[in-house]
Amino acid sequence: MPQEAHVYSYSAVLMGSPILLKLFQHNEHLAHQVFRLIKHYENLLTVNRSPSEVMNINHAAGLHPVVVNPAVYQLIKCAKSASLLPNSVFNLAIGPLVKCWKIGFQGSSVPPADEISTRLALTSPHQVILDDEQHSVFITQAGMELDLGAIAKGYIADRVRDFLHSQQVFQGLINLGGNVQTLGGASQMRGTPWSVGLKKPFAGPDDLIGVIEVEGKSVVTSGTYERWFEFAGKRYHHILDPRTGYPLDNELHSVTIVSEDSVDGDIWTTLIYGMGVEQGCACLANKPGIEAIFVTKDRRVVLSSQQLFTFTLQDSSYQLAPQGS
Numbered sequence: 001m002p003q004e005a006h007v008y009s010y011s012a013v014l015m016g017s018p019i020l021l022k023l024f025q026h027n028e029h030l031a032h033q034v035f036r037l038i039k040h041y042e043n044l045l046t047v048n049r050s051p052s053e054v055m056n057i058n059h060a061a062g063l064h065p066v067v068v069n070p071a072v073y074q075l076i077k078c079a080k081s082a083s084l085l086p087n088s089v090f091n092l093a094i095g096p097l098v099k100c101w102k103i104g105f106q107g108s109s110v111p112p113a114d115e116i117s118t119r120l121a122l123t124s125p126h127q128v129i130l131d132d133e134q135h136s137v138f139i140t141q142a143g144m145e146l147d148l149g150a151i152a153k154g155y156i157a158d159r160v161r162d163f164l165h166s167q168q169v170f171q172g173l174i175n176l177g178g179n180v181q182t183l184g185g186a187s188q189m190r191g192t193p194w195s196v197g198l199k200k201p202f203a204g205p206d207d208l209i210g211v212i213e214v215e216g217k218s219v220v221t222s223g224t225y226e227r228w229f230e231f232a233g234k235r236y237h238h239i240l241d242p243r244t245g246y247p248l249d250n251e252l253h254s255v256t257i258v259s260e261d262s263v264d265g266d267i268w269t270t271l272i273y274g275m276g277v278e279q280g281c282a283c284l285a286n287k288p289g290i291e292a293i294f295v296t297k298d299r300r301v302v303l304s305s306q307q308l309f310t311f312t313l314q315d316s317s318y319q320l321a322p323q324g325s
């Protein structure tokens with residue numbers, strides 16, 4: 001009888017997030033290399049301290065272009081393209097608003113309306129000028145700031161997967177706090193998927209609506225319940241609407257994207273969250289590699305399609321609604 005392989009878990013806190021790595025071998029050295037790789041990218045991409053390549057760009061806003069590492073350049077280019085899609089709510093230049101709301105950080109508060117409108121004027125993605133030859137990024141207006149918080153974890157999860165592949169590791173899981181990338185299945189027996197919990201909004205950390213099962217896929221969730229604060233009886237969460245400067249407000253509590261690459265999952269959670277259920281399902285109808293699981297405030301779970309995963313509802317206070325309903 002084949003013996004069930006043991007899963008070894010390694011954890012760390014990086015990017016202000018709990019990081020979990022699962023391997024089928026006890027290999028502290030490999031786990032250490034993975035955490036070092038994540039730290040390397042955090043140091044390039046963070047906007048929470050200086051120096052970093054992204055902070056160098058932000059400090060030079062309105063002054064001069066900054067030449068950056070090719071990987072950083074490609075990620076910024078990808079983030080700019082997502083920001084310029086028609087009706088996109090993804091905006092790589094959202095930094096001035098993120099910094100004044102401070103949601104998820106100490107001192108979060110509702111900014112005065114005039115401060116929000118002043119900062120909104122400093123968030124045009126068109127003002128982020130890229131030079132493919134120089135690999136330089138120039139933010140044309142002083143006071144503008146890039147923020148890659150909605151894409152960088154996805155990008156890094158994919159780099160961890162690629163690194164593990166380069167080390168001949170084809171089974172495992174990396175969770176960067178809401179961004180899960182799986183390699184292969186959850187056992188050395190073929191056809192055993194990984195189980196990823198779909199969290200119940202505003203409940204305990206182990207309270208699940210249901211379970212998503214995948215093999216070799218990314219599962220990324222963006223929700224209103226991860227980073228938020230309450231003021232005068234109203235909740236304010238960290239995904240901001242670049243059209244208003246206030247947290248995005250629609251029928252959704254969360255969007256989960258299942259896809260091959262986690263960077264796509266990270267971008268599409270934000271894009272689809274902005275679209276809502278109906279428009280989101282219509283948009284994904286032509287995108288077979290990107291599938292969404294919506295959790296609505298009125299306790300429906302809507303699946304855009306279901307080719308890449310299986311979903312089992314566990315909480316009977318939620319209703320599994322037919323696609324697009």
Ligand code: FAD
Nearest residue numbers: 015016042045046048089090091149150152222238239240
């Ligand atoms: P997503 O929904 O994918 O993205 C939301 C985040 O994207 C927001 O927090 C904001 O940063 C940004 N954002 C908001 N609205 C928009 C919009 N409309 N378009 C585009 N982007 C938007 N957290 C800490 O507490 N301390 C740290 O030191 C810290 N360092 C980090 C370093 C790095 C390199 C990264 C990638 C993240 C770090 N974080 C840190 C977490 C970060 O602040 C975000 O909270 C996190 O990236 C959000 O990821 P998410 O998947 O939960 O949310």
Ligand code: MG
Nearest residue numbers: 150266267269
């Ligand atoms: Mg995202």
